[in-house]
Amino acid sequence: MDDDTHALIDCRNVCKNFTNPAGDLFAAVNEVKFQLNRGEIVGLLGPDGAGKTTLIRLLTGLMKPHSGSISVLGRDSVKKSREIQAIIGYMPQKFGLYEDLTVMENMELYARLHGLEGQARVTRFARLLEMTNLARFTTRRAGKLSGGMKQKLGLCCSLVSNPDLILLDEPTVGVDPLSRKELWSILEECAKEDHMGILVSTSYMDESAYCCRTLVMYEGRLLMDAPPADVIGLAQDMCETLHTPADLNARQFQSRLSALPGIINATPQGNLVRVVVPPHHETRKKLEKFSPEPAIPDFSDGFMTLLSKHMDISLKDAPLMDMGQINNTDRDETVIDVHDLVKKFGDFIAVNHVSFSVKRGHVFGLLGPNGAGKSTTFRMLCGLLPASGGTLTVVGENLRTAAARARRKIGYVSQNYAMYGMLTARQNLDFFAGAYGMRGKIKIDSISRVENEFSLTPYMNAQAAHLPGGYKQRLSMACSLLHSPEILFLDEPTSGADPLARRDFWIRINDLSERGVTVIITTHFLGEAEFCDNMLIMMDGMMLAEGTPDDIRQYASPRPDGQPAALEDAFLAITKAYKEKAEKGGDS
């Protein structure tokens, strides 16, 4: 076929195997087959561990497939890997910018590596700087750029040679919503005007909207290769919005719905919950009383529907909750109070006069892109960092100065679920129980309580480092809940998580909150804001907005169809307003 010979990428039944820490062989990329053509933006979507990075590295020739063949720009990826690497653009997750060089020096360096000199370089630079809007910052050192600008510079550097094909590995992860949008429009321009072929991997489902075609990957397999509309179309006529009953909030309602048989996906949206249920499923009858209205599905609805066709995604061993009334009163007590909090590292102000408070049993989100200061705020709350100014109290005390005893009231789950990998799950639990002074029967009871609650029984004697991803998260939460803390702190708990693990996670968080545990979460996944009772949006250490999801929604202009505005639009509006203000301030 004519198309065949002109495809920029032709990937035929490619497999790549790895050995996991427990010593078992598994297929990171399993029989993947696709093509990519000139002028196309193809999105590679899937959670962490789906095989996205491995596939991209196979395409660059940095890794060799175990079976199958890859042809990139007509060259075999094994025999001519050097040639491929010289002519394609490739932006890995951690792009090699030289932080001590200026923006221009970085670009010049990459231009020289590609042998781009003279007038050609001048015209190319002018175009790239205009496209990325970096022209005003050419003399700034790369290390001093914001996260979004660093990614744009990385993109600039991978585009210097004006390649026919560019591969980008999660370029938007942890970047603020406005910069993400800008990055995508740069890519759209490259595809349209320079007819580049572009492959972008991402774990943000909503970014599929920018792609001509999406490759949906899960556990190494390519589940679907189709335009995003087709993926969304899988959930067509299956999607309804339900009204939350008066005695519950949307998250509590969503948790209960998720546990019903046949529910493929459930997402809170303001006071409504959107569910995906197969038509004619018996559960539909139960939903009648919540006055369902047909709704438009989104990409993650389509993704979950696709997943449900390949595996059993029904909720297992989640905490069981009845539909009955729960006690939402008695939640007016403020357990965290932060006033005018400041943190400076030398000249750098990481947290700039931040104030907020959190009530008992609430789920509070600290949202913002990487480098916004949310982790710094979080660490100050936990007592891991001293504040430079302002006051903060957590359950009536400053954990920094309070007796070690006061820390019994909090639980802490660190980023990446840090725990002792050499020890078994049981030994980890045993250690943390001991750390909180438990012994004898109390200790045995607490351990078996969390063991049941998190369904850890089959893995109790497995080495923690060898646990499957979802169970690492569970063990880590189990360890931090052994002593029944009043407040649970979670640092980026859902970063890169599998959608199923993410769903389990939020059901558990809701369960904790219903039992009166206050939950503080940091996340750069702005989509998770709907699960929070309250949130604080941060950027560059500043507080941009604070409030309930509905408060935040007010920042977006109302949608013409009268439907509630998407939180994403609100974030975009907030970020835009902040950046404009910052630029004005910078100019004057």
Place this chain on the structure above:
Amino acid sequence: MDLLVRLFSLVKKELLAVMRDKKSRMALLIPPLIQICIFGYAATLNVTRVPYAVLDNDRGELATRYLAKLEGCGIFQPYAYVNSEKELNELIDSKKAVVAVNIPSDFSRNIEVGNPASIQIIADGRNSNTAAIALSYARQIANTYGSEIIQNRGINFPIQIDDRSWFNPNLITRWFVVPGLIAVLVLINSVLSGALSIAREREEGTFDQLLVSPFTPLEILAGKGLSTLVTGSIQAIFVVLVTMFWFKIPFQGSLWLLCGAILLFIIAAAAIGLCISSFANSLQQAIVGTFLLIVPMVMLSGFATPISSMPDFFQDLTLFNPMRYGLEIIQRIFLEGAGIHDLWRLFAAIISVTVVAILAAIFSFHHKMY
């Protein structure tokens, strides 16, 4: 009680992490075994089998008797008998012989008429230690031979040296090196495991988890220190057993005193390791920091070279070196059978250095964390 429960679980966790990992288990015993074998067998300062060449211009009976004594003493091994000085020089140049013996043609005659006779002995100074020792043996043999000749004539030699080396009668280097090695190996293990334990937790992210739990920094330090004490003791017992039963170094002192000294020494070393780890942000930094400190500590301990021959400034420096005291105590208990009345000054010194190291660890830990 609460404190004990928490401390116990911290120590248990540390030990489990070491003992469950096959590599860490091996690292506890295999490297010390290799090192002790290398030092015990290869690192010897004793001089034996020194090859020598002879130019005998005398050929008389008296000269032959001297040469027979030289050959029979067990230190020297004849390499060649030559006929010219030129050949003698060549053998030294090419390192085939370390010592050359040149007996002049008037040797026997001079002795017979009662005149002093001379022997020229040339040694290869490129290895100064061997040369010096070989020369002194050759001189000693000549002196004994000389006094024998005088005695045969009925005259007694006015001064006789009756030498005896206490504690190590045959001056075997191994007796001195191997007990010292106990101190060196315990130092390396304890400093390293102290330095790595916190750096590793920091790198894996579990350190924050510890800091937000009710552990105080002091308790974390104590837990890390105690678990190092346990692993260090296991290693020390192993090395001591090898020293006594494999190398058969005679043990003269009190086993209890030795244990006490080693425990104190491990605590000092672990505290130094914990100091390093409070400054190190990564495993790499901790490892580099450890070796930057261990090498001078061993050099300034008297393990390789005598402290008394160091310049004054360095001699003063050794006073702050726990390794110096650990080494001396262990060697003296082993070879001299020294008791607490002999060693109390050294014990006082090592205790004070240990206390300083612990305070420094606490201070640097607090300073870095809070």
